[in-house]
Amino acid sequence: MTDKKYIRVVGAVIVNSDDEILCAQRPEGKNLALKWEFPGGKIEKGETETEALLRELDEEMECRIDVLDKITTTVYEYDFGIVELTTYYAKILSGEIKMLEHVDMKWMNRENIGALDWAPADIPAIELIQNYKGAIK
Ligand SMILES: Nc1nc2c([nH]c(=O)n2[C@H]2C[C@H](O)[C@@H](COP(=O)(O)OP(=O)(O)OP(=O)(O)O)O2)c(=O)[nH]1
Numbered sequence: 001m002t003d004k005k006y007i008r009v010v011g012a013v014i015v016n017s018d019d020e021i022l023c024a025q026r027p028e029g030k031n032l033a034l035k036w037e038f039p040g041g042k043i044e045k046g047e048t049e050t051e052a053l054l055r056e057l058d059e060e061m062e063c064r065i066d067v068l069d070k071i072t073t074t075v076y077e078y079d080f081g082i083v084e085l086t087t088y089y090a091k092i093l094s095g096e097i098k099m100l101e102h103v104d105m106k107w108m109n110r111e112n113i114g115a116l117d118w119a120p121a122d123i124p125a126i127e128l129i130q131n132y133k134g135a136i137k
Pocket residue numbers: 007009010011030031032036037038039040041042083085119120121122
């Protein structure tokens with residue numbers, strides 16, 4: 001048995017018109033410092049996954065997004081808790097990206113995203129994204 005916190009998290013895999021993916025780097029001084037992740041965060045009580053994503057993207061980047069197809073849900077046990085991460089493809093509808101909670105952000109080609117040092121919970125999603133050849137809806 002583990003008494004670790006179970007943390008439900010959603011991440012937005014934002015794709016632009018050149019089929020590049022927005023990757024964001026976590027700040028120093030927090031858990032998973034300087035690891036790369038997808039913009040998003042913890043689902044609050046009573047929120048749907050989509051509501052949490054819309055709120056987090058507004059808070060982190062002041063962007064409005066359209067939430068598209070679900071990619072996957074994976075569970076990863078960290079020392080600080082168990083993270084259940086659900087990822088969705090998304091598109092930016094409006095807003096200039098502001099970097100309010102990350103130290104770096106970059107648009108990367110789908111096939112190159114594996115080169116970054118991702119939070120471990122993201123690895124299954126990264127593999128699916130790299131290998132996906134269809135159209136994003
Ligand atoms: N947003 C996001 N979080 C991720 C990903 N992968 C991953 O392991 N996580 C972890 C990091 C955090 O422990 C948790 C998300 O929490 P958060 O972003 O709302 O909060 P945080 O730890 O940065 O800060 P705080 O609100 O607890 O102060 O999930 C990911 O791709 N995106």
